[in-house]
Structures are given as structure tokens and as C-alpha cells.
Amino acid sequence: MSQDFDAIVIGGGHNSLTAVAYLAKAGMKVAVFEQRGLLGGAASTEELFPGFRFNTGLSDAGLLLPDVIDDLGLTAHGLDWLEAPALAFAPLGAEKSLTLWQDLGRTTEELGQHSKSDAQVFARYTQQNAAFGALLQEMAKLAPPSLQYKPLPLLLAWAKVAIRARRLGGRRMMEFMRVLPMGAARYLDEWFESVALKGLLGAVSVSGLLQGPRAAGTAFMLLYQQMGSTGGYMAMKTAQGGVGAVSAALASAAGSYGAEIHTGVRVAHILSENGKALGVELVDGSQVLAKVVLSGAEVRHTLVDLVGASKLAPSVMRRLRALKLRGSTASVHLALSGLPKFSTSDNDNERLTGDIVICPSLDYAEQAYDDAKYGRFSARPILIARIPSLLDSTLAPDGEHTLSITLRYAPYHLRGSDWGNEKERLGDLAVKVLSEHAPGLKKLIKQRKVITPLDYERDYGLTEGSMMHGQMSLDQLVMMRPVPGFVGYRTPIEGLYINGAGAHPGGGVTGAPGRNAARQVLKEI
Amino acid sequence: MPIGSPFHSRTDALCRTQEWREWSGYFAAISYQVSHEVEYYSVRNAAGLLDVSPLFKYEITGSDAGQLVDRIMTRNIGKCQVGQVVYSPWCDERGKVIDDGTIARLGETRFRVTAADPNLRWFQDCSSGLDAQVRDVSVEVAALALQGPNARNILKQIFTKIDLDRLPYYHAIEAKLGINRLEISRTGYTGDLGYELWIGADNAEALWDRVMEAGQGFGLQPLGLAALDMLRVEAGLLLIDVDYTSAQHARIPSQYSSPIEIGLGWAVDLAHRDFIGAEALRAEKQRGSLRKFVGLEVSWEALDELFDEVDLPPQVAGRASRMPVPLYAGGKQIGQATSMLFSPILKKYIALATVEAAHSQVGGRVEMEITVEYERKRAEARVAKLPFFDPKRKKALAHS
């Protein structure tokens, strides 16, 4: 059978584009098909309203592997970073606030107003997290070994990481093993006393999880979000032009190596015969054949919908059904006629250049989760907002602004209602909660768009609205990811690989699954 | 505590010995009369009636029902016509037997599968992606096995409107008892001419009564499990968790069996098929199986001699024995016999056994462990062709 391509890649998320670029760079003839009109997937920048460009999913690229930037020369392809002095700002009501800065000294100084002891240990905390985060980043670059997959070079690479861990010192290494499976709440309690600080730091520990910050394993997420960073909050990098610029640069790099990039083309089926992938069929019925197929789409969608459940063994189906997607994040995007004034921010806009976090305490976050547990969205949700236009004037008309709010918890499965009914109520709630700290906000709103987990599923291809393509709880990491028994980015369908966030190391704009999967493919063919 | 099957009021009244065994949670008569041999002979010479309601029964429907059954079974179900019944084992993905049973195609998209163990979860899990529904009808469907040379004539007394004479072996036909529908399949577990009757549990007692009444002039006897066990050994039919371990119960690798290893290679249809376990079985076919399922005939002379030494007549199981015993060849153990019986009709001591493939040729010699007055001895046995007993009437159409 004649093959049209060496490799076909499904989905135009940043991980797919990373894979495409690596494959094309290695000389393969590659095509990528993205169902949406634009690239970027869960990390896209879109003009929702004329003149207003929004990051409709994740807005930050802090986790992007330096290796990816260097290997693919993304800077040359237009990727540029903006300086944001603030990491995160937490308005606390009654004119109080807490800001974490890029500059550690400034953070400590500010912390001193809340707690002397917290200010004292904060530097040590960031050091420890940076060390642990660096280790996690090393692990993120390797395929997970498993009983069914343990080639010697891979084992040696992991042994190197182990040696690196050992070099932290016995005590630190033990601490690493002790901390990962902990609840973020407990980890933070061990370090700090300020309720506000713990709430602020803990907000990101539940990213993509339908779990509260007390849940075992959320300390891992806290550290994962800090891979490759030193600030103690979250790896933060703002791309010029919005986070979509990452995908644009990746696409440009891939294109320069000869890859074909198609948008607005949905893959309807993955063609397979006798358990071997042959290519894809597009929605218009045309078939495109290739030696290998990679999918950056969510793994259950890839196998159950695209390959077809009846082609999968019952044990594989059991595992795919057991995959906990657990989408529970929504977002609200506001086109603003001016910059909102936070009652606490002393008008110094510098504080607003990072995340604006509404999570006044760990109990607040835990209670927000309690609602979601019973199939309701949080009455008092965790909000993480950004005003990207503050740093980047290309995103909104002069003097006007874009504000995007990520809201937790908004469970995909609602009990006794549906997202059709709840969608705008959720938008109202987000605005109301934020307005408590920025009283004039409502008046500034020109347009609003709410994206629920159901919308993320329908419009962004995130099954059950799962932004990490499967929640990153302890039971779904490393060799258990994307599902137990899938090893080396492979699937039970020969020649079909997973290169998206569903595979190790997981979600976020890291490029790691894309890079690792591409390297695996190159090794195997 | 077991409970009664839909026939319990009848079987309980007849079971003079009150000897019961638990069968999948139901009371099942071991032997209705003091001598189970009466029941045994009734099947070989006249007819016996057995309550098989404790079998698990699943109804599979939906436009892809055929595809699902074909995906599960090692037999090619695509070839099974409406009105036909097939026997097949089914396997897990590693090609190890989970269970075995009969599959009746009751309609284009309607099947009934019988199983020894619960299989609902497995069948359902195999159905992903298919338009096929699996329903557990074990409780709502009662079943009787009417077995023996007179079985057909008895049924003809009751069901005058259907042509039982021309119902071929492993086929089924619909019938009516008054206003109630039932299915009659020409199947059974005795290796003799026989039928199984499938009816709604509410009408079970009426059916029993009619059959017993019709059977009066034909030597019909209620049949218990003790006699059944003898009949099925003679017929070379294996029993789950006696002659092999279900993949769902196995705990160590050696306990798993492939269908080929348990003598069901004939029921594995690998050509152009992709049923669950096919890949592993293809590989096994290429590699060759390590074990084989065989029949054994133990040398009577050898038995005689062993018992003679202690001045006793040969003592062999009057009932089928399920106490597994080791088999030897050349001084080392090469397998085990799992069901043993002195066959009253063949007058032979026979056994069902699993042996290393090298020792499975018909006529080959092995030694079977025999306990003589608390001492372990070995008696010679020869590998025999299965089934031990295979009358023509089992499959033949009636002479018209």
C-alpha cells in the first residue's frame, strides 16, 4: 500500500506541534491535522471579540522545556518573552493583599508584613522546591520505564536521574520521596503559618484535579507547576502575543523542516488492520496513509472514538474506562473597557502583571472542592485571573483590556442540572467573586465568554473537559500514564503513539510528551 | 444456604435420599434413590430427567449480537444459523479458557448462552463499541434436560405439533405448552440422545409434571448429579474446575489452560477470525501445546493384581470420582487424572486426564496412582479415544 506520509500527527496542540517539528527535523515527511481553525489546543490565543485576543486555556508557558526551545530554535521562529515583575497577587479584602514577586527579596519583604517566620523560611522553601522541580523536569524528559518496557539505555538514563537525586543528599532525597505523595495542604502547613500565603501557594496544587489541597499527591502537583522555576509559586513565562505564540513558533519551525500543517480538518477515524495503524480517515471521508500515526488528542478519544472500541481488547477497554479524566476547570473571558482597580492594589499595576489569585485559605480551596464532590460547581470558587493586555498591548485595543479567569471547581458531571443551564450562572459567579475585590469590574465589561468543561470537550477536544488529558493524580503518573500497560508512548495498536498531555509527564505547556514521543518514534523506525 | 430452583417443589418431593449438593447456590439432587445406578441406566436404556436450572444463562440481543458472540467464542458463530446451537469455550486475551457452554441462536440477533459460572461482566466488557446487550436471564429461565434413548418419544407425547423427528443434533425449535412458549434444543451433557427444555420459571412446575407424566410408559426417572457425573465421563465431557480451572479462578500460571490443552482444539476456529484470545492461540498452535486432554482406560488386570496382593477384590469408584491423582511415565509425573469412573456399561475403569503432550497418543501407556489399603500403588493405563461411549442415536435423525 502506498503511504502518503512517514507520519501523521492528530491534533494541533503544542505537544503535537513539538512532535511534528522533531520528526520533520529528523527528515520525516509529516502532516498534522487539527480540527479547530487554529493551532494551540488547550493553550491557544484567540480573538473572541473583534480586537480582543484571549488565552482561552492555559495562559502561561513557564513549563516549556528549555530543550524544546533550543532544539527547535523557537526564538528564531518568533517566540519572545515579556518581563512580568509579579508572580501572583492575592487581594485579601479590607485593603490587604499579598504579592509574590519575581524578585525574591521583594517577596520576603512583603511576606514580613504577614508573618515574620514565613518571611524567614520562604527562601529555603523556594530553594527546596526549585531542587525538587529540577529533578521532576529531568524525569519529564524520559519515557517511563515499566515491566514491559525497560531497554538498557532508558534504565541508564533513569539511573542518572536517581544519582542526581542522591546528590541532593540522603536527607533531601528522603524528603523528596516523603513530600511527593503528600497533600499540598500538609506540606504548606509544615512550612508556613500565614493562612493567606498558604491559600495563595496552594491554589495551583489542584490544577486539573478533582481533588482538594488536602488530597495526597497534590504536593506533587505543587512541585510540578514549579518545574524549572525558582520563584516558589509556579513556573511563569509570558509569551509575546499570548500563549498561542508558542504553538505559532512550533508550527513555524515544523514548517521550515517541511511538515504539512492542516487546520480545520478533523480526523474521523484511525485506520487499522490486524491491530496495526495504517493512517487516518478525515471527516470528509478521504484517507491519508502513513507508516506511523501519532495522536496528541486525548487518549480515550484517540482509542475509543478514533480507533474504535470494538477493536480493543476488553482489558484495554477496562483500563481506558478507568482513566480518570475528571475535568473540573472552566474559564471566563472578559473584554474590558479599562483596567480594573483592585481595592487593595494601591493602584500599582505592577502587582497585576502575574496571576491574580482568589484563594484566601487552604480551607477555602478544600470547601470549593467539597461542592464539586457532590456534582455542583463551587459556591466560592478558586479563581486564577490574568490581564495579559497589561504587558502586551497587541492583545486589546488601546486603553482596553482582556481579563481571563480560570475557575475551579466546575465539574464536568453536574448532578441534577446541566452546563446548558449553569453556564452563564457560572460566568456571573466568577465576575461577582472577582468584583468583591475589584468593585468597578462589572461596569468595565464589554463582552463576556464562558467556557465550561463541556465546551472544552466539544470545542477543544478535551474529553470530559480534562485539561491534562487525564487528571494528574498519583495513580495516573509515570508508568501509570496514560493508562497502565501503555509503554514507551505506544498503544495496543501497533504504529499508533500518544504524544499529548495524556502521556508522561502530563499536562501544561511543556512540550515534553511531544518531544519524548517523537524521539521514541525516531528510535523505532 | 442454597435455595430451591423453579422445580424444587417437584424434585424435593421425589428426592427420597435427601442427598443434595449445592450447584451455583441452588439445591441439586445428587441421587433421588438409594441406588444412583438406576438413574444412570435409565439414561442409557430409557430416559432421565435432570433439573439444569442452576446453569447461568445470558441473552444477547442487538444489531451486533452476532458480532459480539463471535468475538467472544472460539467457535465461528458466523456459521451458526437461526435455530442452530453450538458448543464453544471462551477465552481471556491470553487464550486461556474462562468457561464453556452452549450458544443457541434463537433469532437473527438473539442468542442464549449458557455458562457454568457468572459471566455477565466479561460478556459486557467484550461488548464495548458494539450494539449488543447482555442480559442475565439465569433466574427467569428454568431448564430441564431430558436424556436417553426414549427422550424423543416422550417429548412427542407432549409436543404433537412440532416435528421432533427431524430436529437435528445441536438444533433448537420453539414449542408451546398450553399457551406458554418454550424452546427445545437437542443438546445435553450425557453423550446420549437428549433434549434440553428452556421455559419461563413461572411455568417450570407444569412442564416437569407434563414430562414426568408423559414419561411414565417410557421408563423415565428423575436424574441426579451422581449419575450425570458418570454419564458425562463416559461421554468424555469435561467439567469446569474439576477437569480444568477457569482463567477467572486460576491463581498460579500452571492452573490456566488453553482450549487446545483441554481437548477443545476442534472448537477453536482460527481461520480469518479475530476472537478474544485468537492471537495467543495462533501462537500456541505454531509452538505446539505443552499439555493435552485425554481419556484413559486403566488395565483391569493390573488393578486385579494390585488388590489381589492384599486379598481384596478391586475397589473402584461406584460413583465418578473427582479426587485428582497423579499420572506417571518413565518414573516421572507427567500429568493427572481428574475424573475417574468404573463405567457400568463399558465395564472398564476409565478416566479423564491431562498429560504432557508427548504422552497423549492414543494407545500410549502411562501409570495411574491407585490407593490400595492406604498404600499408594501404580496401575497401568492406556490412552484411549474420547468419547468412551458414543452411540449413533446421539446424533442420528429418527427413522421415519
Added chain:
Amino acid sequence: MARAGKKVLVLEKRPVLGGATVSEEVYPGFRYSVFSYVVSLLRPEIIRDLQLPKHGLTILPLESTLTPLPDGDYLYRDSDKWATYRNIQRFSARDADAYGEYGRDMYFMAKAVKYILGIRPPDPTSLHPGELLRLAKLGKHFLGLGADKLHMLVKLMTMSSAEFLEEWFESDPLIATLSSSGIIGTFLGPRSPGSAYVLLHHYMGEIDGVFRAWGFAKGGTGGISEAIASSARAFGAEMRTDSGVAEVAIRNGQVKGVVLENGAEIDADIVVSSLDPKLTFLTLLNPEELPNELVDSVRGFDTYGSSGKVNLALDAAPDLACLPGLGPHLRGAISISPNVDYLERAYDQAKYGQFSEKPYIDVVLPSMIDPHMAPPGKHVMSCFVQYAPYQLNEGTWPEQREAFGDAVVNTLSEYIPNLKKIILHRQVLSPWDIEQTIGLSGGNIFQGELSLSQLFFLRPAPGYADYRTPIRGYYQCGSATHPGGGITGAPGRLAALEILKDGKL
């Protein structure tokens, strides 16, 4: 240790031996298993080595679990496989099917971890050849399980009990009741990750070779302690009750003996503490004698208690609304766990510092199986309760104790209508009471949470999981050491083996 010929003295603060494994006649004629109430985890090798049957140990089987439901229905499971099958089938035919396979797979898991119960944890950071060898052995054991079992084990180590069970089952009463083993004694809800490990912990027990079998000790759980004590005495050990230890005496980094609360000093080369690490290190010793990192670890060691116990003396047998009258169900456990949300809501309240008004309750009636526990026709009822958080938001435990007892009795009365009428005596124990009486810091029944960060080589503190301490001659042997809490005897045995090994050097 006595069996190995050592001269051993046991010093117990209370007037009775047994600690959390004790039977006491709190109300005349009625013997309560005051704290722990059922046994499964007691290591068979201990029973054999110490000849416990000869010293009076008899374990009577506990065969059934009844889950009464608010609508008057119930789920009943016992050792009758098919009756249980039919009972589950009423809720879900699929679950009835799955139940057997689940049982088999959990047997595999119990077998897989059995190995760990019998070894002292290696130090994964050590480069010592001996430790590397231990680590390699451990790795080999786990890799030898094969992929499927290893994955299942990882799930058990990391997931929540309810979510783990939801991979198998769909009916709420079954999932809830099975998942409740995952919340016993721990400050986790059935949906909290980590509770699946606690579930596994409850499956590791073995009675006569049968995994996950639970039973009653004749005479109450105190019968176990008495048998062990009797065996020890027979080997020459001496026991002194009413002898609280105030301080462990050390000289030049070496243990010298103990000082009792009454001021008496007793010399010994070896002192072993079965108390939790807070008492072992911070109270009995002067923390300044210890490395900072150990002190930090011990301070951070989570001993937050969340369980309560209500013991009742009853004038007659309880009468259940769903199954009136006497019956085999009264000889088993009665589990108030109608659905997962019920348990989770109970946890929600506790998370923010309130006891659960509608708690999870595990009820057993020891007198139904061992008639000696109560006067003829009368009964003792043991109610183990989640959740009773150690720290209350409002009030103190002495103030709230009886309100908590009322919540338990009220909840039970919904299922046992005659209960209030037949109560002769009620003993309510909060975590605070548990701490006060038997000295478990925080009242945690396992001497410290069984969370992943407090298990194996991290239990009770990184670097001190080998039963030793920085003080020469001073050892730990309580539930806060590997393999953790429950009536297992395992920490005591493993510690003794290490001590004897050191003695040889």
C-alpha cells in the same frame, strides 16, 4: 526477647496490660473490648513462635457484614458465596459477578504485601552494600509480581478507596461498605487518595492462612494481650503495671535505664519503647539529645486522631429494622455505610473540626459470639466511629463527648429502633480520651497516619525506620514503626529481631 533468653521487664503505666488491645469490665458483668475490637492482622508466625493457643488465644470467626439501608433494605455478605452473590445481585448483577474476581485479586495483593510485613524497611538513600541488597531484594519481589498485579498494587498505594472500588463495582451500598475499610482510623474520606492503602492494610490479615479473614478474640481483644503476656512470662519475662515511665536515662549517648513516674530508677542496657514517637523521643527523652532533623520529623509526624469508640452494655439483643429478631447477622459486623456520599459528608464535617453528626459506625456484638462477655441474654455492643476529629472547632472533648455519644446512638437508632430502650451503660471515647488513657498522641489509633509519606522507610521518621534511635540501646517497637497499626504484633517482632541482631555484634 524473653524467648531468646533475655531478662526482660515490661513497664506499663495503666493497671492493666494491653494498651489499645485490652478488655475491661467497665460496667459490672460486662466486658468491653475497650478500644480495638476485631483481629485479623496478628501475624501467624507470632502465634506459632510464642505458642499463643497454649496460652489461651482463641479466635472466633466473624463471618458476615450487614449494611442496613435507610429505606429499610439491606446488603448482607457472609461466607456463603452464593447467598452473598444473590444479595449483591439485588443491587447489581454485574457487581455480583465482579465480587468473586475482586476477592481473588485482593488475595493476590495481600500475598504481594505479606512479604513486606515480615521485613524491616531498607534505607533507600544508603549506599551500604547490605542496604542496597535489601533494596534489590525488595525490587525483585515487586517486579516479580508481573505488570497487572504491580499496576493494581500501585493503584492501591495511591488511590482513594471509593475510586478504586468504582473500577470494580457500581452499586453504592457495596462500594461504600467495602470502602469504609479505607477510612478506619484515618483522617481521610473514602474519596481521599491514600484511603485505598488503608483498605489494603485491612486486607493483609490472615487467619489460619486465609487472607482478610476477621475474627473475635475469646475474652475480647484483651485476650490476645493476656495470651502474649502469659507466653512472655512463661519465657521468664516480668510485667509491672501501674508503672509509668517518666524518663529514659542516658549517659554518653548510651541508654542507662529508666526513671519511673514514682521516681524509682531501673537500670538496663536496652530500653524499648512501644509508645508513639512524640512520647518516645520528645517526652521520654530530652529532645536536645537528638539530631534536629529527627526532632523536626517527629514533630511533623501526623498523629492526628479521628476515631471514636462507643461501648454499650445492653439489656437485650438489638433488633434491626431491616432484619428483626435474632439471626446470624448479629454475629457479624453491622456497618453504617449506606452510600459513599454519606461517608464523605461525615468526613466533610470532621475536616473543619466537628464530629460527624451522621457518622460511619462499625458495630459488633462480641457477646453474640463469646457469651462470657456479658450476663446471659444481655450483650455488649462495640461501636467504632469515624469521624471524631482530635481538635474540635468549638468546645473541648470533655464538653462534647456525650453529644458525640448521642449522635452515635441516634444514628444507630434509625436502624435499630429498640436500641435506646436497652442501653444499660454507655462508654464514650474520643481521640482525646484515647490519648489520655493509653497515651496515643493525638488519639490516632495507628500511632500515626498510614499515609504514603509515613510508611515503610519513612515510618516513623526518615532514617529511623529500622527500629533503632540515635541513642545506643534505645529502640522503638510500637505501631508507629513499620508495618504500622492494628493488632499485628509485627512491629514488636521485627524490633526484637533487630535488637537481638545488635546483641550478637
